[in-house]
Amino acid sequence: MTQPTPQRTGYVALLGRPNAGKSTLLNRFLGQKLSIITRKPQTTRHRILGIKSLPGAQLLFLDTPGIHHARKAINAAMMGAARSAIADADVVVIMVEAGRPAGEEEALLLQFIEGSRANVVVAINKVDRVRKDAVLPQIAEWSERLPGAAIVPISALEGDGVNSLEKEIVARLPEGPALYPEDQLTDLNERFFVAEIIREKIFQLTGEEIPYATAVTIDEFEEVPDRKLARIQATIYVEKDSQKGIVIGKGGAKLKEIGTAARLEAERFLGVKVGLKLWVKVDPNWTRDEREVRRLGYNW
Ligand SMILES: Nc1nc2c(ncn2[C@@H]2O[C@H](COP(=O)(O)OP(=O)(O)OP(=O)(O)O)[C@@H](O)[C@H]2O)c(=O)[nH]1
Ligand SMILES: [Mg+2]
Structure with a gap:
């Protein structure tokens, strides 16, 4: 046997x-x-x-x-x-x-x-x-x-x-029982993934140094269950005023483009309609400041 x-x-x-x-x-x-x-x-x-x-x-x-x-x-x-x-x-x-x-x-x-x-x-x-x-x-x-x-x-x-x-x-894996339920895909929450989706759109839709100067935080994430809707507010941090100008674009066009692309993908990811509001803030040199890096969600 x-x-x-x-x-x-x-x-x-x-x-x-x-x-x-x-x-x-x-x-x-x-x-x-x-x-x-x-x-x-x-x-x-x-x-x-x-x-x-x-x-x-x-x-x-x-x-x-x-x-x-x-x-x-x-x-x-x-x-x-x-x-x-x-x-x-x-x-x-x-x-x-x-x-x-x-x-x-x-x-x-x-x-x-x-x-x-x-x-x-x-x-x-x-x-x-x-x-x-x-x-x-x-x-x-x-x-x-x-x-x-x-x-x-x-x-x-x-x-x-x-x-x-x-x-x-x-x-090459060791023997041992499964640690997560079969249908679980990750241990990270939806907020994290929505912030990542926004960051991806910034990477794709802006050039030069902008992607590397940005971080995204989710400030509000409100689910309205029976209306199948998530209302999300997020802040995009950049290091300089000039970068803020680029991310917002002429008459707000670039920010709108980023917001629309992120909203559509967040809707696919979450399976509900999304209302997305984006803000842009300057946080000088956040990429160099350990405390700021941690505050914006990067821990090590
Ligand atoms: N032609 C080709 N392109 C690939 C392949 N795998 C990844 N790419 C491309 O390589 C680029 C980088 O892919 P990512 O998966 O973001 O690479 P990564 O290693 O996660 O990069 P970092 O997160 O920056 O470290 C993207 O444009 C991908 O489409 C492949 O097998 N063939
Ligand atoms: Mg990668």
């Missing part, structure tokens, strides 16, 4: 340089958009839990901010979020970009995971952008660097290789 396979459960930290595709992969694993994605690096600022329940396994994915050298308080907070994910991880997925040589971000990442008890899997992402044989030297390089680690070429965007990657991860 064969033994029943034991339940496996564990934390899986998604790590890599900014823009490697970590959030795209999280969303692909979950089959749902949980983490915001933009073309710009340093989009993710928090550690974001995404729960995937399979028959016999529960994967607790931790999406993290891209690993880079941090100087400002906000970047230090982001690296704190990445390091706390490593500390909790049973499996670490190092995500690199196909055809892109390892650089100082990867060196820093390897330094971060030194001494970690986690099993390591390397995902070589964005293979849709390169010729198949171009990935071979990169596979050889990583297997030399991390003997024993599984190395899986994937396209988080198109889905190739993601099932193989999932199998390699599950095989």
Whole structure:
């Protein structure tokens, strides 16, 4: 008689340089958009839990901010979020970009995971952008660097290789009972995700330094159940008056554009109508001031 396979459960930290595709992969694993994605690096600022329940396994994915050298308080907070994910991880997925040589971000990442008890899997992402044989030297390089680690070429965007990657991860999870109900997707609340949706629209709809100078807080979140409506007020913080001008735009046009895009996506996410009011405030140098960084919701 064969033994029943034991339940496996564990934390899986998604790590890599900014823009490697970590959030795209999280969303692909979950089959749902949980983490915001933009073309710009340093989009993710928090550690974001995404729960995937399979028959016999529960994967607790931790999406993290891209690993880079941090100087400002906000970047230090982001690296704190990445390091706390490593500390909790049973499996670490190092995500690199196909055809892109390892650089100082990867060196820093390897330094971060030194001494970690986690099993390591390397995902070589964005293979849709390169010729198949171009990935071979990169596979050889990583297997030399991390003997024993599984190395899986994937396209988080198109889905190739993601099932193989999932199998390699599950095989490395410790035995243990599920920690969350099967239908739970995350432990973060709706307010958090609405703030993230607004931040994503700012990233997408403004250029230059603006995305990096902004933070979003939710000041009011009132649900009107029988009218199936959420009334939300949020504040966008910027560092300078000139940035406030850009975010508001001529006659308020830019803020309106951000507000409409965010409202539509928040409605899809929450499944109710949303009334969204946005305010813009200047908080000089909040990105450099540890206390302000914490006040605006970045903890490490
Ligand atoms: N061609 C291609 N593009 C991808 C793939 N995965 C992600 N991208 C793109 O790469 C960009 C960055 O993706 P994200 O998922 O935001 O990357 P990230 O690693 O979470 O970035 P940070 O949060 O800034 O650290 C986006 O424009 C994605 O559409 C892929 O497999 N193929
Ligand atoms: Mg991200």
